[in-house]
Amino acid sequence: MIQAVSLVKSFNKIRRVDEISLDVKQGEIFGLLGPNAAGKTTVIRMLCGIMQADAGTVKINGTSIEKAKHEFGYVAQYFGQYSELSVWENLTFYASLYGVKDETRLLNLLERYQLSPFKTTRAGELSGGYKRRLALVCALAHDPKVLFLDEPTAGIDPVTRKLLWDDFYALSAEGKTLFVTTHYMEEAARCHQLAFIAEGKMIAQGTPQSIKSALGDVHVFSVDLSYSPEMTSAIEAIEGVVLTNQFGENLHIVTEKKVSKEQLEAVMRRVKGEAVQLSLTEPDLEDVFIALTQGEAS
Amino acid sequence: MIWTIVKKELIQLRRDPRLMGLIIVMPLVLMMLFAVALKLEPKNVKMAYLDEDRSFFSELIKTGLWSDGYFQMYEVPDEKAIIEEIRAGRASAGMYIKKDFSDLLTQNRQPHITLYVDGTMPSLTTAMKYNSSAATDADVTNDMYFLDENDTTTVIADTPFIMDTEVLFNPDEKETWFFLPGVIGTLIMQIALILTGITIVREREQHTLEQLFVTPISKASFIIGKLLPYIVITLIDFYFILGVGWLLFDLPQPSSHLLLFALAAVYVAVMISLGLFISLISQTQQQAMFVAIFIIVPSILLSGFIFPIEAIPEVVRAFSYIIPFTYFVEIIRGLLVKHTLFIDLLPAYGALFGFVIVFVTASILKFKRTL
Numbered sequence: 001m002i003q004a005v006s007l008v009k010s011f012n013k014i015r016r017v018d019e020i021s022l023d024v025k026q027g028e029i030f031g032l033l034g035p036n037a038a039g040k041t042t043v044i045r046m047l048c049g050i051m052q053a054d055a056g057t058v059k060i061n062g063t064s065i066e067k068a069k070h071e072f073g074y075v076a077q078y079f080g081q082y083s084e085l086s087v088w089e090n091l092t093f094y095a096s097l098y099g100v101k102d103e104t105r106l107l108n109l110l111e112r113y114q115l116s117p118f119k120t121t122r123a124g125e126l127s128g129g130y131k132r133r134l135a136l137v138c139a140l141a142h143d144p145k146v147l148f149l150d151e152p153t154a155g156i157d158p159v160t161r162k163l164l165w166d167d168f169y170a171l172s173a174e175g176k177t178l179f180v181t182t183h184y185m186e187e188a189a190r191c192h193q194l195a196f197i198a199e200g201k202m203i204a205q206g207t208p209q210s211i212k213s214a215l216g217d218v219h220v221f222s223v224d225l226s227y228s229p230e231m232t233s234a235i236e237a238i239e240g241v242v243l244t245n246q247f248g249e250n251l252h253i254v255t256e257k258k259v260s261k262e263q264l265e266a267v268m269r270r271v272k273g274e275a276v277q278l279s280l281t282e283p284d285l286e287d288v289f290i291a292l293t294q295g296e297a298s
Numbered sequence: 299m300i301w302t303i304v305k306k307e308l309i310q311l312r313r314d315p316r317l318m319g320l321i322i323v324m325p326l327v328l329m330m331l332f333a334v335a336l337k338l339e340p341k342n343v344k345m346a347y348l349d350e351d352r353s354f355f356s357e358l359i360k361t362g363l364w365s366d367g368y369f370q371m372y373e374v375p376d377e378k379a380i381i382e383e384i385r386a387g388r389a390s391a392g393m394y395i396k397k398d399f400s401d402l403l404t405q406n407r408q409p410h411i412t413l414y415v416d417g418t419m420p421s422l423t424t425a426m427k428y429n430s431s432a433a434t435d436a437d438v439t440n441d442m443y444f445l446d447e448n449d450t451t452t453v454i455a456d457t458p459f460i461m462d463t464e465v466l467f468n469p470d471e472k473e474t475w476f477f478l479p480g481v482i483g484t485l486i487m488q489i490a491l492i493l494t495g496i497t498i499v500r501e502r503e504q505h506t507l508e509q510l511f512v513t514p515i516s517k518a519s520f521i522i523g524k525l526l527p528y529i530v531i532t533l534i535d536f537y538f539i540l541g542v543g544w545l546l547f548d549l550p551q552p553s554s555h556l557l558l559f560a561l562a563a564v565y566v567a568v569m570i571s572l573g574l575f576i577s578l579i580s581q582t583q584q585q586a587m588f589v590a591i592f593i594i595v596p597s598i599l600l601s602g603f604i605f606p607i608e609a610i611p612e613v614v615r616a617f618s619y620i621i622p623f624t625y626f627v628e629i630i631r632g633l634l635v636k637h638t639l640f641i642d643l644l645p646a647y648g649a650l651f652g653f654v655i656v657f658v659t660a661s662i663l664k665f666k667r668t669l
Contacts, residue, residue, distance in 0.1 A: 045669065050511040052668045069514035080509030097513040138509075 001026040001146055001177040002047060007056035009042050009200075017042050018200040020056075024179060024193070026145075029172050031191030032181040035293050039200040040181040041077060044150045047179065048074045060146060070098060072146035073139030077154065079131045083124025087115055087134055090123050091141060098142035109137050113167075129160035136164075146177045153187065165190055185286040196292060203292050212283050215291055218242060221253045221264060222281040225272075234271045235264065243291050253278075254287050343426060343608045345369040346383035347393040348376060353400035355442060359411065359433045363393075366432035380414060384466055386642035387628060390416045390608065391426050393433075399459070404444050409459045417468030418635045422606040427463055434461055467636045478549050479630040480603035482539045483623055487569055487597060490532045491590040494573025497524055499580045508669060517667055521574070529570055536562045553637040561629050564650045568622045571657035578664040597623040625649045 002024040009017040017039045024030040034040050045051035047058055049065035060068035081090045091106055100106070110116045113133040118126060123134055132152065139147060149168075153161040165187070168178055172192075180191065188194055189208050196204040196211060204214035225231070227246050235244050240259040245252040253264065261278050268276040345363070349356045363369050369391060374380055380392035392414035402409035413433075415426045432438075434457065442458035501507040510520070540558075543549035552558040572593070580586035597603075600610060600617050601624040610618060618624050625646040632638030632646075 045508075048512050050508055050667075050669050052666075069512075072512075074509070074512040076505055076508050078505040078508075080505040080507075082506055083504070094513065097510075097515050135509075 001028075001061060002030075002179060003057075003059045004043075004047060005057050007043065007046055007058070008054045009039075009046060009051070010054055016200050017046070017053075020195075020197065020200070020202055022047075022195060022205075024177055026177050027172055027175050028192045029168055029178045029180060029190070031188050031194045032179065032197065033183065033188045033194055033289065034181075034197040035183060035289075037199075038197045040183075040197065041150055042200075043197070044074075044148050044179065044181055048072065048148050050074075070142060071144055072148060073142065073144040074148040075132075075135045075139045075150065075152060077150040079123075079135060081123045081131070081134055081138055084122065086120050086122055087126070088119045090134060091138055094138040095141040100142050105143075106141060109140060113137050129156055132156060132160070132164070136167075144176070146179065147171065149178065149180045151181055151183075153182070153184065161187075185284070185289060188285050188289075196289070198293050204288075208285060211285065212288055215242075215254065215283055215288050217257050218283065218291075219255050219257060219259070219261075220281050220283045220287060221255070221261065221278040223251050223253075223268075223276060223278050224249055225251045225276070227251075228271075231268065231271050234267055238264065238267060243287070243294060245287055245290060252281075252284075252287055254283065254291055342370040343368060343391060343422070343429075344383075344389040345371045345391040345393060346374045346380045346389040347371055347395070348374055348380055349395045350397040351395050351399035355400045355403055356395045358438050358441065359395065360393075362432045362435055362438040363430070366429065368429040368432065381466065384414060384416050385636050385638055387632065387636075387638060388642075390419075390422060390606075391430075403442055403458060406444055406458070408457070411459060411461050413461055413463045414466055415463060416636075417465040418631050419602075419606050420468070422608065423465060423468075425606075425609075430461065430463070434459075477603075478543050478547055479634050480601070480627045482536065482543065483565065483626040483630060484594070484598055484603065485539055486532055486536055486566060487623060488590075488594055489535055490528065490566060490569035491573045491576065491593060492587065493531070494525065494528050494570050495576040495580070495586040495590045496583045497528070498574070498577035499583055499586045503582055511667055511669070517665060520667075521661070521665065525570055525574060528573070529566060532566045532570065533562060536566060550634050552633040554633065554640070557640060557643070558630075558633055560647065561626070561633065561650075564647065564654065565622070565626050568650055568653045568657065571654055571661060572622070575657050575661045575664065578661055597621050600624070601627050603627050619649075622650060622653045 002022065004020065004022040007017055007020045008015065020039075020043055022030075022032075022043075032040050032043060042051060046053045046056075047060075047065075049058070049069075058065055061071045082093070085093065087110070091110065095101070095106055107116075110119060113136065115130065115133055115137060118130060123131065126134060136149075136152070152168075153164055156164070168180070168190075172178055180187070182188060191208065194204075194206065194208055194211050195202060196214070204211050206214075226249055231251075232244050232246070235241055235253055238255075238259060240256040242254040242256065245254070255264070261280070265276055265278055268278075347360070349360065360371065364371055371393075372389075374383060377394055380389075380394060383389040384392055394412040394414070396409070396411070399409045399411065411433075413427075413430050415423050415430075417423050439458050498507070501510065540549070544551070573590070576586050576589045576593075580589060596617065599605065600614070601607075601621050602618065603623065607615060607618050607624070628646045629643050629650075632643050
């Protein structure tokens with residue numbers, strides 16, 4: 001549904017997007033993952049045709065972006081509707097740009113996203129969550145086949161975020177293709193397909209499960225342990241430790257295969273002054289994300 | 299706390315080259331304009347004259363005026379032509395010396411000469427009247443006393459001849475006649491430049507442009523859709539201001555309503571297209587406002603709206619002719635006060651139309667449907 005081949009974009013002679021190729025199938029939720037300044041927004045803007053790529057081609061639904069304008073919708077990272085216009089005025093404005101006149105459909109859209117009570121409210125007066133819903137509704141006004149969402153849940157509370165993701169699944173089940181950028185790990189895990197970029201380069205691509213194997217041959221150990229800087233630096237000093245990742249009271253240690261569980265436990269016992277019990281576990285996406293980003297940076 | 303903010307602001311300023319241009323280059327340019335353009339007295343004011351006498355004495359008067367350096371003089375074939383030259387704007391002053399001037403002079407009969415001055419710009423009128431005294435200076439009149447030693451009854455007048463000053467077009471030298479027509483133009487300029495100047499950059503700043511560019515809307519419909527409301531608003535405003543001038547300020551009626559409408563249309567088009575161009579080259583509303591003000595202030599100073607163009611030295615005067623407002627001022631005074639013939643206003647209309655083409659072309663070249 002979305003095919004991008006060798007996209008390149010430079011700003012001030014620095015390559016921000018470097019030979020990115022993507023192939024997104026119909027009905028998929030495709031996640032573009034990467035740290036800040038990785039080039040996610042630049043990629044999504046080039047896919048939507050609002051930024052000119054220096055090189056490379058994009059096809060949507062088998063045709064050029066210009067010809068496919070009616071086939072896709074886009075929700076930018078920032079609220080891009082008109083604050084001075086009401087919810088309904090915004091929706092009908094975007095609908096009419098696509099030649100959509102079916103009011104019943106538009107009213108149903110408002111209903112579906114709980115915006116009906118705010119029909120006459122000025123968009124600028126909506127809360128963050130409702131602004132996001134309005135943006136989504138405006139992008140859906142012309143019933144597009146493809147939806148581009150640039151960090152759709154950034155700064156959104158967990159309840160609204162869950163509602164939005166439930167809806168993304170529903171849209172995907174209706175056959176729509178969703179292209180989502182994010183740096184939330186739990187969101188990445190919800191995507192059907194992932195592409196991981198850092199500093200404009202493609203690092204890994206595939207299902208969330210297969211991305212986890214992108215770390216290569218590693219062990220991931222988990223232990224319930226409070227954060228202590230001495231402990232972290234002692235572990236990271238061991239030859240072959242890839243990274244440590246603290247989640248509250250839980251510590252993940254990613255190591256090369258040559259580092260044994262016993263070797264780690266010995267070091268940790270010495271620092272902590274009591275025995276530590278490590279358990280082998282699966283890497284989660286965050287481990288992969290940090291390890292790959294660090295690897296790219298070094 | 300304050301110092302932290304000050305330091306941050308200074309760092310930001312240092313890293314924004316455009317802002318530096320605006321806070322340093324703009325004041326410099328404006329100060330130079332104020333200092334150079336506006337302190338100097340008018341020079342080379344054009345005077346159309348007719349000298350039917352062609353005597354030694356009439357030459358004396360002309361030389362007196364000419365050597366003062368204020369008037370630049372050229373001859374016209376008849377008395378009517380003097381007034382026509384002033385009406386068309388080719389001259390600001392005129393002088394008529396009748397055939398019997400030297401005859402009357404030698405008989406000590408105090409002949410009259412007529413000085414015509416354009417009354418549409420009262421400040422220039424005053425200056426011209428003052429400078430015309432070069433014609434009645436002692437240097438000139440010294441040789442004009444004729445005393446017959448044998449005739450003791452002859453009474454010698456104080457002045458050998460009398461210069462009558464006739465103020466044309468605005469005989470009462472009403473300041474409102476001078477300022478009001480131009481005020482309409484400055485208001486339209488400010489409204490159009492500021493309204494359209496921020497229109498697109500505002501969409502860019504508020505991220506609505508990004509959302510809009512995704513839709514199938516074409517370049518042309520976007521631009522036209524954006525500009526049309528402003529064109530209509532500004533045209534209505536033009537006649538609103540004009541109406542207020544007619545009702546409350548004794549503004550004269552135009553020689554032709556059709557030509558006045560043509561002026562309104564082409565001038566609004568110039569300002570809106572210039573505003574559009576400003577909006578396209580600016581990244582923030584603040585920048586657009588700065589650029590607009592940067593255009594408005596010299597326009598007011600250099601257009602002849604307040605200070606006669608003749609008062610601006612040649613070097614700076616070149617700028618006057620690249621300012622659209624200059625042509626507006628010329629046309630509107632021609633239509634409302636002097637009733638200048640269309641043929642004499644045609645070049646100014648042409649210049650305004652040329653500006654429209656330049657600004658529209660520049661905008662088309664600058665406008666891209668991508669971020």
